Amino acid sequence: MAQPLLERDEALRTAADHARSARSRQGRWLLLRGETGSGRTALLRELVRRETSGGRMRPVSAHASRDETGYPFAVLRQLFPHRTTLPYDDLAPHREQRLFQRLVDDLAAEAADTPLLITVEALDLADRPSLRWLGYLTRRLQPLPLLIVLTTGGTAPDGWCEDTGTDLPVPPLGEHSAVRLAALRDVHGNAARDCFHASAGGNPLLLHALLADLPPPARTELPTTLAGLTGDRYRTAVARWLNADDDPARRDLAVALAVALSADPDTTPDLRLLRDAAGPGPAGDRPAGHLPPEPRPAGRGGTPPTAYATAHHPPRHPAGPLLRLCALPLGREAVLASADTARAGAVRHRIARNLYRNGAPAIRLSGYLLGLPQTGEEWLGHALEEAAESAWRTELPLAAAELLRHALTGPLTPARHSAATLRLSALEMARCTEAGTRRLREDLARADCHDPYTVASALSGALAARGRTGMAVRVLEEAGERLCDKGAQAALRITAAGLASQDARRWDTAVTEVRDTLGTCPPAVEPAVRVLATIHEALAGRVDVTTALDTIGSRPPARLPLHTTWAAGSAALLEWADRLGEARALAARSLPAHPDLHEPGHHFLLTTRATADFRTGHHRRLIEENTLLVRSAGERGIRLPYLHALLALARYERGEGDRARRPLDALGPPDGHPGWNEVLWARARIHAGQGRWERALADYLECGESMSAQGMVNPVCQAWRPGAAVALARLGRRAEAAALAEENLHHARAWGTPRVVGTALRAQGISLGGRRGLLALRQAADLLATAPAPLELAEALLDLGRAEATAGHARKARAAFGETLRRAGQRPATVRDDPPETEPVSARLAAVARRALGDLGGETGGGVSGPRVAHGRLTEAEHRVVRLVLRGLTNAQIGETLRVTRRTVETHLTSSYKKLGVSRRTQLAARLAEGDPY
Numbered sequence: 001m002a003q004p005l006l007e008r009d010e011a012l013r014t015a016a017d018h019a020r021s022a023r024s025r026q027g028r029w030l031l032l033r034g035e036t037g038s039g040r041t042a043l044l045r046e047l048v049r050r051e052t053s054g055g056r057m058r059p060v061s062a063h064a065s066r067d068e069t070g071y072p073f074a075v076l077r078q079l080f081p082h083r084t085t086l087p088y089d090d091l092a093p094h095r096e097q098r099l100f101q102r103l104v105d106d107l108a109a110e111a112a113d114t115p116l117l118i119t120v121e122a123l124d125l126a127d128r129p130s131l132r133w134l135g136y137l138t139r140r141l142q143p144l145p146l147l148i149v150l151t152t153g154g155t156a157p158d159g160w161c162e163d164t165g166t167d168l169p170v171p172p173l174g175e176h177s178a179v180r181l182a183a184l185r186d187v188h189g190n191a192a193r194d195c196f197h198a199s200a201g202g203n204p205l206l207l208h209a210l211l212a213d214l215p216p217p218a219r220t221e222l223p224t225t226l227a228g229l230t231g232d233r234y235r236t237a238v239a240r241w242l243n244a245d246d247d248p249a250r251r252d253l254a255v256a257l258a259v260a261l262s263a264d265p266d267t268t269p270d271l272r273l274l275r276d277a278a279g280p281g282p283a284g285d286r287p288a289g290h291l292p293p294e295p296r297p298a299g300r301g302g303t304p305p306t307a308y309a310t311a312h313h314p315p316r317h318p319a320g321p322l323l324r325l326c327a328l329p330l331g332r333e334a335v336l337a338s339a340d341t342a343r344a345g346a347v348r349h350r351i352a353r354n355l356y357r358n359g360a361p362a363i364r365l366s367g368y369l370l371g372l373p374q375t376g377e378e379w380l381g382h383a384l385e386e387a388a389e390s391a392w393r394t395e396l397p398l399a400a401a402e403l404l405r406h407a408l409t410g411p412l413t414p415a416r417h418s419a420a421t422l423r424l425s426a427l428e429m430a431r432c433t434e435a436g437t438r439r440l441r442e443d444l445a446r447a448d449c450h451d452p453y454t455v456a457s458a459l460s461g462a463l464a465a466r467g468r469t470g471m472a473v474r475v476l477e478e479a480g481e482r483l484c485d486k487g488a489q490a491a492l493r494i495t496a497a498g499l500a501s502q503d504a505r506r507w508d509t510a511v512t513e514v515r516d517t518l519g520t521c522p523p524a525v526e527p528a529v530r531v532l533a534t535i536h537e538a539l540a541g542r543v544d545v546t547t548a549l550d551t552i553g554s555r556p557p558a559r560l561p562l563h564t565t566w567a568a569g570s571a572a573l574l575e576w577a578d579r580l581g582e583a584r585a586l587a588a589r590s591l592p593a594h595p596d597l598h599e600p601g602h603h604f605l606l607t608t609r610a611t612a613d614f615r616t617g618h619h620r621r622l623i624e625e626n627t628l629l630v631r632s633a634g635e636r637g638i639r640l641p642y643l644h645a646l647l648a649l650a651r652y653e654r655g656e657g658d659r660a661r662r663p664l665d666a667l668g669p670p671d672g673h674p675g676w677n678e679v680l681w682a683r684a685r686i687h688a689g690q691g692r693w694e695r696a697l698a699d700y701l702e703c704g705e706s707m708s709a710q711g712m713v714n715p716v717c718q719a720w721r722p723g724a725a726v727a728l729a730r731l732g733r734r735a736e737a738a739a740l741a742e743e744n745l746h747h748a749r750a751w752g753t754p755r756v757v758g759t760a761l762r763a764q765g766i767s768l769g770g771r772r773g774l775l776a777l778r779q780a781a782d783l784l785a786t787a788p789a790p791l792e793l794a795e796a797l798l799d800l801g802r803a804e805a806t807a808g809h810a811r812k813a814r815a816a817f818g819e820t821l822r823r824a825g826q827r828p829a830t831v832r833d834d835p836p837e838t839e840p841v842s843a844r845l846a847a848v849a850r851r852a853l854g855d856l857g858g859e860t861g862g863g864v865s866g867p868r869v870a871h872g873r874l875t876e877a878e879h880r881v882v883r884l885v886l887r888g889l890t891n892a893q894i895g896e897t898l899r900v901t902r903r904t905v906e907t908h909l910t911s912s913y914k915k916l917g918v919s920r921r922t923q924l925a926a927r928l929a930e931g932d933p934y
Helices: 009-023 040-055 074-079 093-110 128-138 175-184 189-198 204-213 233-242 248-263 271-277 305-312 319-326 329-338 341-357 362-369 378-393 397-407 414-429 433-445 452-465 469-482 486-500 504-515 526-539 545-550 560-576 580-590 600-615 619-635 641-653 657-665 676-689 693-709 720-730 734-751 754-768 770-784 790-806 810-824 843-856 876-886 891-898 902-916 921-927
Strands: 028-033 058-063 116-121 146-152 165-169
Touching (some): 009 165, 028 040, 040 116, 074 128, 093 128, 128 146, 175 189, 189 204, 204 233, 233 329, 248 271, 248 319, 248 329, 248 341, 248 362, 319 329, 341 362, 362 378, 378 397, 414 433, 433 452, 504 526, 526 560, 560 580, 560 600, 580 600, 600 619, 641 843, 676 693, 693 720, 720 734, 720 754, 734 754, 754 770, 790 843, 790 876, 810 843, 843 876, 876 891, 876 902
Parallel strands (some): 028 146, 028 165, 058 116, 116 146
């Protein structure tokens, strides 16, 4: 397909005028001057075609080449092929004059019949004698019918007669013409305009090569890489253009521009800096030079490279085409592909070094630094570390990690190596815990590890987060043996003891060893030792709440890494003591803005904060603060079962039904993580609330077995006994329920907080039933009313109302249900600065209390009276009997459960059949579905 000549009409008109003059025996010369690829050869051929058509002029042509530049008269041998007397050496001036004149005379004779059109291509490569003859001829053209048309990539030779000819530049195509040519290839829109820039501002050689390489499906968008093209014509054309002799400095400046814009595409390049760095030779052989003021980046008051080239470097400016070409990723790749790797690396090195020495921001250097091999230069290592720190501060973790990896390949002092490793491992564990763990392990194994204490602490935390508690403890123990600092050794022992709480076999031994150091341990670590020992004693049921609080103290440990351990233990003790506001405040104060999910202390602080929110009814805040956190942890292979359990319970109390189980289902099967106890407990509560007592009992008992194996008897940490006692009572196993409830009450009173004791009394009341049970439930409600336990109080009031109704005390039952509705429907503030919130303590319990009031005929909270018994609804006693029937209990088992006679059960059942319109037990499920929580 012939390519149209655009923007060449003026050149063709000038050539036509010169040809007319030549045919009138007024010889002329025309020099077509343009850079490589500008289309001067195509213009020359079109000119020859036009002027030689019809035999108006006879063509004589020559083409200079680099191979013959050093051979005298090489071009003239092409113009005068029949002259065998042309010498092969330079002539003396007088002999050269005679030869030149004879050649002019020969031309005059040849042009006598038909004017001659002499063309010489690549004049800039012609040998010197031939150039001198052409200059001689320009001064003798007037009486001759000759037109000489020459092309060159350089400037016009000196000494040519200007009166007989024209020096005509051949500029690149304008954007309009480039877009028009692109449209002929079915390339439109932004892709067509990008073709203009990718062709160095309209260079026809580059433009036609690019259009020929464009794949047909990509006609609306220019590929960003050479691999997206269908051939290598564009890459070859760029290399030819850059390596042409018409502008030797173009290649070096293009490589510098491509390197600079690849490393920092959003910043306008500084041409003075790039010219200084573009020189040949290896890095380090040129001075740094003077760095001008920082150019303004695009999007921040600056100008993007393409717009900068258009505004400040019109096409004739040597930097303009290069800026346009390198502004696009495709052009930059083509430029770098044309240069050898050593040259591009040397340019990259010089630019980075000059920027660093002249105070450029470290983050701006990152694109240069990552492409440089570590050579041992001190400035390079420092620049990588500074750039990584800047990327970390600006929340670019992937860039920071890549920079630190590169920094670690060079020679670093042990201190800098450990610091870089710790930071890199933290970044890697944010995406892949295994990668960060391996890096820490390698650094700890180095003989010159600068900070084994910090590295071991970080490694053990990462291992513990993945459930490898035993390995984490061994890492701390082995690191402690390498340390000479007694305080550091003690700190590692404390950290190991804290991790051992997740391993029943190590827990007692580890804490005993730490407790034995109380008299000799450094003062800097003593507070953490006391807190750890107190937690162990409290869980084992050997101290009460007052004694436990007395051992906390207000002085945190002086050794900073132990501060988190101390804060986590202190916050847990405050939460167990029902000082929920203080516990949450301490946890929130001790957590960083972005908690480290590989730090066990942060795990404990997060769970304490969430537990305080759950117990005070801040369910919405609990969900908002922890949902994304547990999701992020799961993506990194870190399981936080305690938080999953609290999220499930918060959604359940909000009345979200089956959706509440999703956080628990997301955990998958149990993996031995100590937090699985909380999952079992949460799952059991949901089963119990939905009336699935067998499943609830199984989960409660499994939780109890695990905690007993760990030596944890205090119900403050996990109230599995009250739940199991209630489940046993609901299943009619009263004796077992009463024994378990009594055992729980003993441990609760040993601890001594109203919440724990009140919860134990509630379980005892349900287990005993009858008058003794009623008295226990009343005591539970009274005691819980004095504690920050709104959820436990609402549950106790609900059970009290049921017991009053069973005893026939309708008025007292309505009062208890009404108080349940009031307590469950609002959330009292636990600390002064709690934000106002209308969310209820438990929408679930409020709904149950509202239904119970309706069954008794009391106000449901909305001013509407519920249907009474006379209108066909079941009484509370009848409802209880029917629910037990639906669970498969016989009349005798129901009587034992409710502490009533079998005759009473039959009476209630007969009345229920009549009201529900059924005649058999099997028909009850179709008319009345159970599901009210206990």
